[in-house]
Amino acid sequence: MTDTGFGVDGTVQDDVKPAGPAVVYRHRLATRVWHWTNVVTLFIMLMSGLTIFNAHPRLYWGQYGANHDHAWLQIGSADNRGYLRVGEATVDTTGVLGRWTNASGNTVNRAFPYWATIPSSYNLAVARHWHLFFAWIFAAGILLYALWSLFSRHLTRDLLPTRKEIAPAHIIHDVAQHARLRFPKGEAARRYNVLQKLSYCGVLLVLLPAVVLTGLTMSPAMNAAWPFLLEIFGGRQSARSIHFIAATLLVLFILVHVAMVVLAGPINEIRSMITGRYRLPKE
């Protein structure tokens, strides 16, 4: 099979049932390998990242920021309650954030709970080892996949929305269809719909580069080597805040992504990400 992307010439007929639904070659090897690598690395990055956040559960804007300075976000505990404060708004988060019960039944005053962190008991040195080791794999994967997408024309052919697709009327129509859980079927399911394209482009072109570059911006040695990073993000503490926000948006993407896989037919979807072959939903 020539490697030219799904929906172009990748259609294969099911040999057993010639009249059966069309199966298309949807995900090329690079996409599949990168996807499953990310399933592992992204969870390790997120969970070890939460341990690192727990070392100083306050976020600031600007070049500097420490305990005497104003934090725009803070997770803490006071009066036997856990809380999350964003700006002036404070939410009681006892049991989940700030103050919670660990696996042994002991109450712990710490930002993110044990089940969300690597390692499960606070250890900054170990968390940094996990985070900074898998960061290489994570970042290399993003770079290679971005380059592959560019040169294989995966980006322009499959991911970037067309002018017609980003017309407001078209987007509103797609949102309405999604809200009714009506997903593209048959021929229309050959290609990503505009909401998929926007999400994948947002992740590949915005969130992932942002999370890697803000991570580098927090490195004092990188600030010397590449001082423009501080200019781009407005300081080390701003970079730390953006790093956290980008990671939060990635979690949000994962939640929606998994929900969509479930709603669109998980067996077919997951199989397509393993074998590459996707059965077009019947009209």
Place this chain on the structure above:
Amino acid sequence: MVFSPTRRGFLTAGLLGAAPLVLSGCDVFGLAQSQTVNDALGSSEDLARHVQRLLGGEALAPEFEEAEMSPLFRTNGNIMPADPAYQALAQRNFAGFSLAVDGLVERPMQFTLAEIMAMPSRTQITRHDCVEGWSAIGKWTGVPLSRLLGQAGLKPNARYVVFHCADDFSGSKYYESIDLDAAHHPQTILAYGMNNAPLPIPHGAPLRLRVERQLGYKQAKFVTRIESVASLDGLGGGRGGYWEDAIGYDWYAGI
């Protein structure tokens, strides 16, 4: 209808969603508690050091304006060494203090504070980054470390510079070390002044190391002796610094 696969899918997705919780709950099957795994993952420290040296070379850490300084520079770690000899010196405003420079040097030396302050100095407004995540910007004045090392004359087999300090954690004196690249960097100074005033005791008086481009635990406070060595094996637990030995922080703290 597609209800059945969808319902099955909910179960699948539920399991998928629960996977990270399970991973964390048992610490990725105990991997996160394994010393071998931790050491293997820690090997990326060398990669970071080589790549950052390659990209950065001798590049200077960013320097800031006075207007960009932290209004209040927080303290952490030890803020008053328990050592009686140190406290006696502090009471005399460090009159009688001397810094030893020895180890693998041609001429072991002792410098009084007055001698150090009479040397050409460097003043830099830089950002201090704690490994925990916070940052503070302060102004440091001190003598370039390369000048002290130059006067003592490093022997050809010298590879690292060790800083011995007056403060201790549970009886173990603080120590840190850097390689010669960091030691000879123009921004690497022994600071005796901070924010236009003598270096305060909580920030490491009379002398603290500033090795910009690395994290806060490398910035040894209360330095009393500088030792040139060929290897870090004989120092403490062999990992090159107090926190490196005590809890496993990376010796190279550029990220």
